[in-house]
Amino acid sequence: MVYKKKYLFFILIIFKFIYFPLTAQENKINFFTDGKPELNAQWGLSFPARRDLRNPSPSEDFIFAADFNELRLDSGIKYQYSQIDFTNRVIYMPTFFNSFQAGLGTTWHYYRYIKEFSENDLIMTARFRWKKGPVFSLENAFGFLFKFTSIDAIKEYESVIYNFSYQQELLCNWHLFNTANLWIALNLQDYFDYPLAISPFFKFGFNYETKQNTVLGLDFTLKFVDMFFSAVYLNEAILRFSFKVVL
16 A cells, blocks of 8 residues: 555656646756757867877868757868768757756767778767856766778778777866866877777867957877886877867
8 A cells, every 4th residue: 555655656746747847946957958059160280299100190170060058969070191080979968957967978980091991980978067167167978989990901801890999088178267268188089089999098278269259279189008008108199279160
């Protein structure tokens, strides 16, 4: 009899939420923000200060993004000599109590080294973002990476090689004076680079927002190889300049 009363009480609560929506005062979860999203287009130019086979020459990239607050979409393309990358991301994180977000993200990345090999990377992540007022935010993501590689020279014998790895992102951002962002990040993979081994990327960046809805950016990336298993060494260092237009 006690269990029946508990089930009846639970059903009444669900009925109340469905037929009598929460008021703005009571509603602590925002699943989607109505209105026009923030659209932006970004152009970037990267110079390798320390080169490896993955980035032997300067590269250029374009990234287009739409931010609905809870839903974020972006798509980017990067190209350099004999190489091309293409990345698509979808991130959905409902907002809780106007202070933090939690949800899921998925990424598909395609990489082609012309006349050598191609890769497809599929990433699934759980994500968390916390805001401390208008100044500081922290975003963390962790999940899995599935890599499908096709090598031109052996494609006739082995069409696809499958690999599995982990994915992790940590981003700390400080919004200063309402015009600038100072940020640092530690990632196991980068936006256009998805290695299998634990070869972390340490990133440092600064963005300045002008009055003409444009953002000037400068960031520096350090990529280390075998950092947690063997003799760690700096594999590459890249300096990137960016120009973003908010539409």
